[in-house]
Amino acid sequence: MRRIVVLAGGIGGARFLRGLRPAAPDAEITVIGNTGDDIHLFGLKICPDLDTVMYTLGGGIHEEQGWGRADESFAVREELAAYGVEPTWFGLGDRDIATHIVRTQMLGAGYPLSAVTEALCARWQPGVKLLPMTDDRVETHVVIDAPDGGRRAVHFQEYWVRLRAAVPAHGIVPVGAETAAPAPGVLQALAEADVILFPPSNPVVSIGTILSVPGIREAVAGAAAPVVGLSPLIGGAPVRGMADKVLAAIGVAADTAAVARHYGPELLDGWLVAPQDADAVPEVEKAGIRCRAVPLLMSDRQAATAMAGQALELAEEVRAA
Amino acid sequence: MRRIVVLAGGIGGARFLRGLRPAAPDAEITVIGNTGDDIHLFGLKICPDLDTVMYTLGGGIHEEQGWGRADESFAVREELAAYGVEPTWFGLGDRDIATHIVRTQMLGAGYPLSAVTEALCARWQPGVKLLPMTDDRVETHVVIDAPDGGRRAVHFQEYWVRLRAAVPAHGIVPVGAETAAPAPGVLQALAEADVILFPPSNPVVSIGTILSVPGIREAVAGAAAPVVGLSPLIGGAPVRGMADKVLAAIGVAADTAAVARHYGPELLDGWLVAPQDADAVPEVEKAGIRCRAVPLLMSDRQAATAMAGQALELAEEVRAA
Numbered sequence: 338m339r340r341i342v343v344l345a346g347g348i349g350g351a352r353f354l355r356g357l358r359p360a361a362p363d364a365e366i367t368v369i370g371n372t373g374d375d376i377h378l379f380g381l382k383i384c385p386d387l388d389t390v391m392y393t394l395g396g397g398i399h400e401e402q403g404w405g406r407a408d409e410s411f412a413v414r415e416e417l418a419a420y421g422v423e424p425t426w427f428g429l430g431d432r433d434i435a436t437h438i439v440r441t442q443m444l445g446a447g448y449p450l451s452a453v454t455e456a457l458c459a460r461w462q463p464g465v466k467l468l469p470m471t472d473d474r475v476e477t478h479v480v481i482d483a484p485d486g487g488r489r490a491v492h493f494q495e496y497w498v499r500l501r502a503a504v505p506a507h508g509i510v511p512v513g514a515e516t517a518a519p520a521p522g523v524l525q526a527l528a529e530a531d532v533i534l535f536p537p538s539n540p541v542v543s544i545g546t547i548l549s550v551p552g553i554r555e556a557v558a559g560a561a562a563p564v565v566g567l568s569p570l571i572g573g574a575p576v577r578g579m580a581d582k583v584l585a586a587i588g589v590a591a592d593t594a595a596v597a598r599h600y601g602p603e604l605l606d607g608w609l610v611a612p613q614d615a616d617a618v619p620e621v622e623k624a625g626i627r628c629r630a631v632p633l634l635m636s637d638r639q640a641a642t643a644m645a646g647q648a649l650e651l652a653e654e655v656r657a658a
Numbered sequence: 659m660r661r662i663v664v665l666a667g668g669i670g671g672a673r674f675l676r677g678l679r680p681a682a683p684d685a686e687i688t689v690i691g692n693t694g695d696d697i698h699l700f701g702l703k704i705c706p707d708l709d710t711v712m713y714t715l716g717g718g719i720h721e722e723q724g725w726g727r728a729d730e731s732f733a734v735r736e737e738l739a740a741y742g743v744e745p746t747w748f749g750l751g752d753r754d755i756a757t758h759i760v761r762t763q764m765l766g767a768g769y770p771l772s773a774v775t776e777a778l779c780a781r782w783q784p785g786v787k788l789l790p791m792t793d794d795r796v797e798t799h800v801v802i803d804a805p806d807g808g809r810r811a812v813h814f815q816e817y818w819v820r821l822r823a824a825v826p827a828h829g830i831v832p833v834g835a836e837t838a839a840p841a842p843g844v845l846q847a848l849a850e851a852d853v854i855l856f857p858p859s860n861p862v863v864s865i866g867t868i869l870s871v872p873g874i875r876e877a878v879a880g881a882a883a884p885v886v887g888l889s890p891l892i893g894g895a896p897v898r899g900m901a902d903k904v905l906a907a908i909g910v911a912a913d914t915a916a917v918a919r920h921y922g923p924e925l926l927d928g929w930l931v932a933p934q935d936a937d938a939v940p941e942v943e944k945a946g947i948r949c950r951a952v953p954l955l956m957s958d959r960q961a962a963t964a965m966a967g968q969a970l971e972l973a974e975e976v977r978a979a
Contacts, residue, residue, distance in 0.1 A: 380701070380763045412731050416756030420781050422763075431752045435737030442701045442743075460741050 339364040341649075342530040342562075343465075346371045346543025347386040348403040348577060349569060349635070351393035353536035356641025358394070358464055361649060366465040367526040369553070371538075372450065373470075373477035373511050373546035376494045378427055379417065381437035382444055385494075386543065387454055387469060388436060395461025397432075403577070406432040426499040451520040468526070470547045473517035477542050479586070480508035493542060502579035506586035509541055514549040519556075527556040532652045534645075535566035535605070537576065537633065540596050541583040548604075558603045563655035565607035565648045566600060568593040571633055572613045594620040602626050607651040609633060609644070627655055660685040662970075663851040663883075664786075667692045667864025668707040669724040669898060670890060670956070672714035674857035677962025679715070679785055682970060687786040688847040690874070692859070693771065694791075694798035694832050694867035697815045699748055700738065702758035703765055706815075707864065708775055708790060709757060716782025718753075724898070727753040747820040772841040789847070791868045794838035798863050800907070801829035814863060823900035827907035830862055835870040840877075848877040853973045855966075856887035856926070858897065858954065861917050862904040869925075879924045884976035886928035886969045887921060889914040892954055893934045915941040923947050928972040930954060930965070948976055 341364045343354060354368060371386045385404065392398040392406060399405045409430035418425050429437075436457060443453040449472035458467050479496035481504050483489040488507060496502060527533065538544050548554040557564060569580050570593045581591035589599045594617040597608040602625035610617050611633040621628035629651055635641040662685045664675060675689060692707045706725065713719040713727060720726045730751035739746050750758075757778060764774040770793035779788055800817035802825050804810040809828060817823060848854065859865050869875040878885060890901050891914045902912035910920045915938040918929040923946035931938050932954040942949035950972055956962040 379759045380766060381759075410731055410733050410752065412752035413734070413756045413759070416753045417759065420756065420760050420778070422760055431731065431733035432737050434755070435734045435741065438700045438702075438734070438738065439741050439743055445701060457741070 339531045340367070340526070340529055341365070341532045341534065342367045342369065342526050343534045343536060344369050344538070344544050344547045344557075345386070345390055345536055346538030347374070347389040350386070350536045350538040350543065351390045351398070352403075352635045352641050353567070353645060354390060354465060355393055355638060356635065356643070357534070357645040360642045360645035367522070367530075368465045368467045369470050369523055369526070369547055370467055371470060371543045371546050373475050373514075373542065374493050375474075375476065376427070376492060378424065378429065379422070380441065381434065382441045383429070383437050384440065384450070384454075384469070387467065388433070390467055391454075391458055391461045391463050394463030394465060395458075397461060405430050409433065424499065427494065428498070449520070451522070466522075466526075468522050469520050470523065470553065471517040471550050472520045473513065475511050475513045475517050475546065475550065477546055478510045478512050479506050479583075480510065481506060497579065502582050506582055509545070509583055509586050511546045511549040514546070515551065517550045519550055519552050524552055524556045527553070527560050530560055530562040532649060533557060533560055533562050533564040534648055534652075535564070535600070537567045537569040537635075539569060539578055539580045539583065540599060541580065541587055554604070563606045563652040564604055565609070565652045565655065566597070566605050567609045567633060567644060567648055568596060568611060568614065570596060570614075571611040576634065593617050594624075597621045597626050597628070598624050606655040607648075609647055609651060627651065627658070660852045661688070661847070661850055662686070662853045662855065663688045663690065663847050664855045664857060665690050665859070665865050665868045665878075666707070666711055666857055667859030668695070668710040671707070671857045671859040671864065672711045672719070673724075673956045673962050674888070674966060675711060675786060676714055676959060677956065677964070678855070678966040681963045681966035688843070688851075689786045689788045690791050690844055690847070690868055691788055692791060692864045692867050694796050694835075694863065695814050696795075696797065697748070697813060699745065699750065700743070701762065702755065703762045704750070704758050705761065705771070705775075705790070708788065709754070711788055712779055712782045712784050715784030715786060716779075718782060726751050730754065745820065748815060749819070770841070772843070787843075787847075789843050790841050791844065791874065792838040792871050793841045794834065796832050796834045796838050796867065796871065798867055799831045799833050800827050800904075801831065802827060818900065823903050827903055830866070830904055830907050832867045832870040835867070836872065838871045840871055840873050845873055845877050848874070848881050851881055851883040853970060854878060854881055854883050854885040855969055855973075856885070856921070858888040858890040858956075860890060860899055860901045860904065861920060862901065862908055875925070884927045884973040885925055886930070886973045886976065887918070887926050888930045888954060888965060888969055889917060889932060889935065891917060891935075892932040897955065914938050915945075918942045918947050918949070919945050927976040928969075930968055930972060948972065948979070
């Protein structure tokens with residue numbers, strides 16, 4: 338059986354994975370999920386990226402929105418606001434809250450996040466093995482301007498949800514990453530993988546955060562398997578999200594070749610760019626990364642499946658080379 | 659200003675209080691609420707009786723049901739059940755959950771329950787000062803038959819909600835009461851009261867539990883104010899709830915005179931019985947408790963106000979005697 342390992346953020350990663358399953362129906366797919374976006378709110382432990390993957394693959398996602406639950410209601414949020422409890426900017430739905438209650442209780446009872454995630458997935462049956470990147474606490478902070486003219490760091494969710502990424506980001510810090518360890522199964526999955534894929538997730542705050550956990554970058558770089566990534570930028574702009582802004586924060590230009598070079602040939606064997614970026618192909622290949630231009634818009638499941646197929650094909654090409 | 663102190667359980671106490679406010683519009687009303695029914699579920703601290711009083715007086719109660727929130731939804735409960743999380747028998751509504759989230763967070767931050775209750779009441783403006791009987795943990799347990807032929811103790815909510823009080827209760831134990839202290843303000847309110855009232859709340863698991871906190875029984879017994887109670891039994895049956903069953907568990911007959919004698923003249927100066935129980939009046943008076951037969955069905959707010967008026971009148975009679 339082919340073993341595929343995918344490093345995934347939220348919506349982009351989840352939709353790619355939904356395309357990957359039918360593209361590789363017999364494969365054993367392991368997902369290493371970003372937990373740098375995790376946040377504690379109202380005493381609840383919230384793991385937005387893990388949940389987006391779980392809900393998307395398990396059929397519970399709010400399809401149009403891309404995150405949160407279908408048929409969601411917001412009675413708890415309304416009431417918390419009526420009590421004047423902060424923060425009010427995080428859109429916590431009632432159905433979603435049940436997931437956080439179960440997770441928080443299990444963590445409180447001493448289970449590591451990886452065991453909790455497995456228990457939650459027992460309900461959702463996502464069809465992949467979903468692993469958090471780490472069982473340790475890592476929190477992505479974004480450095481922004483402070484009112485006093487200096488700078489301050491805010492939680493990624495505050496930057497993204499409350500501030501809508503509308504203020505300049507000067508740096509991205511995965512707080513706690515330096516002392517975090519990969520969750521059980523992560524390094525083994527990378528070592529035993531036949532293919533490793535970077536979906537069009539954010540290269541800084543999603544895949545970059547996963548790679549910041551000591552041991553994971555090295556395991557990807559040292560893996561026997563071909564590593565193929567899909568550009569999250571098309572024509573220099575992110576399909577969704579704020580990849581351009583957080584790339585700027587770490588000094589990387591918002592173009593697909595720059596992102597490929599940022600990962601570098603140490604990590605990447607192959608890189609898929611959109612047809613609009615075909616002129617980036619020679620530049621990427623010059624950097625030692627095999628590159629193809631293929632449609633990269635996940636407009637529907639079929640498109641995502643076609644993209645996943647292209648990624649697997651490029652991986653085979655790399656392997657054969 | 660007249661100072662009225664009421665020892666209250668849940669629905670009966672709350673509806674009586676809603677009648678008392680218009681019956682004594684200028685009075686300062688302090689409510690000492692039962693917390694023996696409190697339960698931790700899903701990591702949340704739930705105080706059913708305090709909330710019933712707060713919601714009822716604050717206009718947020720589910721009117722027909724008598725407990726829980728109006729316009730309630732149950733998305734969280736549905737989802738918890740879908741995860742297979744126990745228990746499923748406690749009817750936790752979405753709006754209600756927000757109250758428990760705020761409470762649990764404040765308790766976790768180190769605030770005592772009395773301060774938390776005050777903060778929650780800042781939203782609901784119940785028009786009374788609502789005090790928990792204690793800031794300490796007291797949990798009413800009910801002794802029932804065990805499958806092995808022996809006996810076991812279950813949480814009051816399990817007896818009442820899960821088992822619907824349909825199994826024999828052999829004893830009632832307010833676990834932790836012996837080391838609990840009255841919450842700040844409780845003893846002072848009793849000492850300074852002009853009138854003390856026992857609404858038609860459960861004499862065992864509501865008022866009995868409040869009185870089990872060391873110092874409270876003594877403060878009621880020693881108070882300068884007249885103490886008047888209203889019978890929770892009419893014609894030997896509870897108007898609502900399971901007073902008859904828990905009275906049996908502590909060896910008290912399910913009739914209004916027996917309940918009056920159970921409180922005793924050390925606590926009670928006056929006792930109101932229903933017209934159906936008029937023949938109990940001489941028996942209660944023989945026990946040294948002034949007694950009147952008046953309508954005791956809180957069929958609507960006006961009826962509750964009339965009952966409160968009768969209780970205050972009997973208190974004046976006691977004072978003048």
